[in-house]
Amino acid sequence: MDWVIEAEALTKKFEDLVAVDGISFRIAQGECFGFLGPNGAGKTTAIRMIQCVSPVTSGKLTVLGMDVGGRQREIKALLGVCPQEDNLDPDFTAWKNLLVYARYFGIRREEAEKRAKDLLEFMQLTEKKDVEIPKLSGGMKRRLVIARALMNDPKLLILDEPTTGLDPQARHLIWDKVRELRKRGVTVLITTHYMDEAQQLCERLVIMEKGRILVEGVPADLISRSVGSGVVEVLSPTDGMDAWLRKGEWIYEKAGDRAYLYTDDNRSLRERILREFPAANVIIRDATLEDVFLKLTGRGLRD
Amino acid sequence: MSVLSNISRRSWAVWQRNKDVFFFTWKTNFLPPFLEPILYLLAMGFGFGMLIQELPPPWDQYTYAEFLGPGLIAISAMYGAFFECTYGSFVRMHYQKTFDAIVATPLTIEDVIAGEILWGATKSFINASIVALVVAAFGLLSFPSFLLVIPITFLAGLAFGALAMIFTALVPNIDSFNYPFFLLITPMFLFSGTFFPLEILPEGVQAVALALPLTHTTIVMRDFGLGLFGWMDLLSLLYLTVLTLVAFYAAVWMMRRRLVS
Ligand SMILES: Nc1ncnc2c1ncn2[C@@H]1O[C@H](COP(=O)(O)OP(=O)(O)O)[C@@H](O)[C@H]1O
Ligand SMILES: [Mg+2]
Numbered sequence: 001m002d003w004v005i006e007a008e009a010l011t012k013k014f015e016d017l018v019a020v021d022g023i024s025f026r027i028a029q030g031e032c033f034g035f036l037g038p039n040g041a042g043k044t045t046a047i048r049m050i051q052c053v054s055p056v057t058s059g060k061l062t063v064l065g066m067d068v069g070g071r072q073r074e075i076k077a078l079l080g081v082c083p084q085e086d087n088l089d090p091d092f093t094a095w096k097n098l099l100v101y102a103r104y105f106g107i108r109r110e111e112a113e114k115r116a117k118d119l120l121e122f123m124q125l126t127e128k129k130d131v132e133i134p135k136l137s138g139g140m141k142r143r144l145v146i147a148r149a150l151m152n153d154p155k156l157l158i159l160d161e162p163t164t165g166l167d168p169q170a171r172h173l174i175w176d177k178v179r180e181l182r183k184r185g186v187t188v189l190i191t192t193h194y195m196d197e198a199q200q201l202c203e204r205l206v207i208m209e210k211g212r213i214l215v216e217g218v219p220a221d222l223i224s225r226s227v228g229s230g231v232v233e234v235l236s237p238t239d240g241m242d243a244w245l246r247k248g249e250w251i252y253e254k255a256g257d258r259a260y261l262y263t264d265d266n267r268s269l270r271e272r273i274l275r276e277f278p279a280a281n282v283i284i285r286d287a288t289l290e291d292v293f294l295k296l297t298g299r300g301l302r303d
Numbered sequence: 304m305s306v307l308s309n310i311s312r313r314s315w316a317v318w319q320r321n322k323d324v325f326f327f328t329w330k331t332n333f334l335p336p337f338l339e340p341i342l343y344l345l346a347m348g349f350g351f352g353m354l355i356q357e358l359p360p361p362w363d364q365y366t367y368a369e370f371l372g373p374g375l376i377a378i379s380a381m382y383g384a385f386f387e388c389t390y391g392s393f394v395r396m397h398y399q400k401t402f403d404a405i406v407a408t409p410l411t412i413e414d415v416i417a418g419e420i421l422w423g424a425t426k427s428f429i430n431a432s433i434v435a436l437v438v439a440a441f442g443l444l445s446f447p448s449f450l451l452v453i454p455i456t457f458l459a460g461l462a463f464g465a466l467a468m469i470f471t472a473l474v475p476n477i478d479s480f481n482y483p484f485f486l487l488i489t490p491m492f493l494f495s496g497t498f499f500p501l502e503i504l505p506e507g508v509q510a511v512a513l514a515l516p517l518t519h520t521t522i523v524m525r526d527f528g529l530g531l532f533g534w535m536d537l538l539s540l541l542y543l544t545v546l547t548l549v550a551f552y553a554a555v556w557m558m559r560r561r562l563v564s
Contacts, residue, residue, distance in 0.1 A: 014564065053406050054564065073311075073409040081407045087400035091324040100323065103316045104408035152408075 002029045003062070004156050004187045005050060010059035012045050012211075019045040021211035022059065027156075027189060032182055034198045034205030035191040036293065042211040043191040044084050047160050050189070051081050064155055077105060080154030082145045084161045084191075088133045094120065094144050095129045098151055105152045112151070119147040123177060139170030146177065157181065159190045163197060175200055195290040207293055214296045219289055227251060227291045230266030234259040234273065235281040244276060253295065262287060262295070306555050309413035317405065317418025318425070321391075325426075336383075336430035340375045340437045347371055347498070348443075362500055365529065372438035373528035374497035376452060377521040379434040380459040383427035384420075385488060388467035389480045392419050396471070402562065416558045420464040420551060427460025428453075435528070445530035452527050455540075459520040462543050465550035466516070472557035491517040496525075519543055 005027040012020040020042040027033040035043040048054035050063055052072040061068045063075045089097050095116060102112035120126045123143040128136060136144065142162060149157060159178070163171040178201055182188060192198055198205050199219050206216045215222055223229065228251070236257045237245060246252050250269060251262040263269050266284040273280050325332055352367030362370055395401040402415050435452050438444055444452075470483045494508075495501075495517035501509050512518050519539035526536050 051407055053403075073411070076407065077409045079407075083403065083407065085400065085403075087404040089320075089401060089404065090399055091327070096323070100320050101404075101408065103319060104313070104405055104410055106313070106316075106409070 002065075003027065004029055004064060005189070006060070006062040007046075008060040010046065010049065010061050011057045012042070012049060012054065013057045018211050020049070023206075023208070023211070023213045025206055025213065025216060027187065030182075030185050030187055031203050032178070032188040032190065032201055034202030035189070035208055036193070036195070036198045036202075036205050036289070037191075037208035038193055038297070040210075041208040043208060044160055045211075046208075047081075047158055047189070047191060051079055051158060052076055077152065078155045080149035080152060080157045082142075082149045082157075082159045082162055084164075086141045086145055088141060088144060088148070090133045093130050093132055094125060094136065097133065097144065098148055101148050102151050107152065115151055115153075116147075119150050122150075122180075123147045124173065137170075139166050139173070142166060142170070142174065143177075146174070150181075154186070156187045156189065159188065161191055161193070163192070163194065171197070195288055195293060199289050207296060209297050215292070222292050223287050223289060224264075227262040227287045227295055228264045229287055230263055230269075231285050231287045231291055232261040232263065232266045232269050232273070233283040233285070234261070235283070237280065238277075241277050241280060245273075251295070255294075260291070262291065306413060306552060306559070309411040310417045310555070311411075311414055313410050314414045314418035314421060316410065317415050318422045320401075320405075321419070321422040322425070333429075333433070336379060336433040337437060340379070340434040343375055344368060344372070344438065344441060344443075348441075359500055359503055361502075368441070369443045369529065370500070370525075371498065372441070372443040373452070373525035374521055375438060376431050376435045376456065376528065377459065377495070377517060377524040378492055378497055380427040380431035380456045380520060380524075381463050381488070381491065381517050383430040383456075384423035384460040384462075384464035385467045387426045388419060388423040388464040389471055389483070390477065391423075392468060392471050393474070393477050393480070395419075396562070397477070406562075412559050412562055413555050416468060416555045417551075420461065420468055420554065423464030423467065424457050424460030427463065428457040431456035431459070438528070444528045448530040448532075449528045452524055455520070455523050455527065458540070458543055458547065459516075462516055462520075462547040462550065465547055465554045468554035469550060469557060472554060472561045491515050496521045516543065516546055 003026045008024045009022045010020060010024065011018065011022050023046065035046065037043055045054065049056050049061060049068065052068050052075050056068060064078055066075050068075060089100060092100060098116035098119065099112050102115065120129055123146060125140060125143055125147065128140060133141065146162065163174050178188060190201060202219060204218055206213045208214065215226065234245060237259050242259060245259050245261060253260040261269060270282050270284050273282055348368030348371045355367045357363055358365060358367065358370055405415050406412050432453050435449065439449055470480065474480060494512055495515050496512065501512050504512065519542045522539045523536050526532060
C-alpha cells in the first residue's frame with residue numbers, strides 16, 4: 001500500500017499547550033480523508049506540520065514517502081494547499097495571482113498560462129480573470145485559492161475548512177469540484193467542522209477534539225457503530241416521560257428541553273412512546289455524523 | 304549553517320513578485336525620487352547654498368550644491384531599502400499574509416526574507432540612481448567616475464534593507480517603526496555628513512558619526528561622485544560589506560524565529 005501520509009504519535013506543543021496530542025493515522029493514495037472537529041481541536045496545526053511550515057514537536061510524520069524533517073522543499077512541491085485563511089495576493093488580479101504562484105514552483109510561463117486558463121474555467125472564474133482580489137466575493141476567493149492550490153498539479157490536495165462562512169450555493173459548488181477532483185484520482189485531505197460536509201465528501205475520517213483523535217472510520221460505520229442508524233427526538237418531555245425514556249435499551253441523551261434516543265429501529269420506538277404517552281411530541285430521523293460527534297464530545301457549549 | 308543553506312535561487316521569485324507590483328504602478332513610483340532631489344537641490348543647494356561663502360577644507364574648492372548632491376544620493380539609498388523592508392515587508396508579512404502563501408510553495412522562509420532584502424536593495428538602486436542622474440544633470444558630478452556611484456546604491460541598499468528587516472522581525476505592530484525612524488534614520492539623515500562636512504563637528508561627535516552606516520555611504524558617494532578616491536573609501540566599502548553580511552544573517556535568523564512556530 002502506498003500511503004500518502006503516515007503519522008505516528010504526532011505531537012505539537014506550543015509552550016505549555018499541547019495542540020496535537022500524539023495522533024496516528026494513514027491516508028491512502030486516491031482517498032478523501034477528513035479531519036473533523038470543533039474549533040481548537042488541532043486540525044490546522046496538524047495540517048501545518050504536514051505542509052512542512054510548522055516543525056513537529058515529536059512523533060513521526062511521512063508525506064509522500066518523505067520525512068517532513070528533511071525534505072521540505074520536495075514535499076511542498078507536490079502539495080496543493082487551500083489554507084483556512086485566504087491569503088491571495090491583494091496586489092494582483094485573479095489571473096496574475098495564479099501566474100505569480102506558479103513562479104514559486106518554477107513552472108514555465110507558457111505552461112503556467114495554460115494551467116491558469118484551465119483552472120479558472122474549472123472553478124468557474126473565467127469572467128473574473130482580470131478582477132482584483134478585494135473585489136471578489138468570499139466564495140470566489142475560496143474558489144480561486146483552490147485553483148491556485150492546483151497550479152502545481154499536486155499529488156495531495158489539502159483543504160482547510162474550504163467552505164466555512166460561505167453561502168449554500170458556494171458550498172455546493174466547491175463540493176462538486178472536490179468530487180470531480182476525486183474522480184480524477186487526486187488524494188484529498190479536508191478539515192471541517194461541518195458534519196454534513198464530511199458526510200458528503202469523506203470516505204474516511206477522524207473526529208478530533210483537544211488534539212486527540214476520538215474515533216476513526218468510514219462515516220456510515222461510525223454512525224451505526226456509535227449511535228445506531230436512527231434517532232428519536234422527544235421535545236419537552238414531562239418528568240414522568242423523561243424517567244421512562246431513560247430506562248430503555250436505547251442510548252439516551254438530554255440536551256436543553258429535548259431528549260435524544262439512538263436506536264436502529266426508530267419507527268417502532270416512536271410507536272412505543274406514543275402508546276405510553278399519547279401526547280408526546282416525537283420526531284424520527286436518520287442518525288448523522290453530528291449525532292456521533294455530539295455523543296462523543298457532549299452537547300455542552302465549548303469555549 | 305541552516306540560515307544560509309535554506310537560501311536558494313528561488314528567492315528571485317519573491318524579488319520578481321515585488322518587482323511586478325512596483326511596475327504596475329510605476330508612474331507614482333518613479334515620480335518622487337525624480338522630483339525630490341530637484342526640490343532639495345533648488346532649496347538647499349542653490350537657495351540656502353547662496354549664504355555659504357566657502358566650505359571648510361578639504362571642500363573649499365566645491366560649491367555647496369556640489370557638496371550636497373552626493374549626500375542626496377546617499378540619503379535616497381538609505382530610505383529606499385529602509386522603507387521597503389520595514390513598512391513594505393511588514394504589510395506583506397502581517398496584513399497581506401504574502402509570506403504565509405509563499406512558504407506553502409517550495410520556498411523557505413529564508414528564501415522569502417532574502418528576496419525581500421534583495422528587492423529593498425533594488426528600490427535603493429532605482430531611487431538613488433535616479434537621484435544620481437538628476438544631480439549629474441545639474442552638472443554637479445564628475446564624469447565618468449560618478450557612474451561608480453550606481454553599484455554603490457545597491458550595496459548600501461543591501462545594508463539598509465537587512466538592517467530594516469531586523470526591526471521588522473522585532474516590532475509588535477506597524478506603529479513601532481516610528482522608533483527606528485525617529486532614533487536612527489532621522490539622526491543619520493541629518494548628521495552623516497550629508498548636509499554639512501563632518502570635519503566641523505567636535506571630535507567626539509565625529510567619532511559617533513563615523514559609526515553610522517549612512518556616514519560611510521555618504522563618504523563613498525561623495526568621493527566617487529566628485530572623482531576623488533582615497534583609503535577611506537576602501538574602509539567605508541569594507542564597513543558596508545561587513546554590515547550587510549552581519550545584518551543579513553541576523554535578519555534571516557530572527558525572521559525564522561518570529562514566523563516559524
Ligand atoms: N502558533 C500558535 N501558537 C500558540 N498556540 C497556537 C498556535 N496555533 C494554534 N494554537 C493553539 O492550538 C490549538 C489548536 O488550534 P488549531 O490547530 O488552529 O485548531 P483547529 O484548526 O482545529 O480549529 C488552539 O488552542 C490554538 O489556540
Ligand atoms: Mg483550523
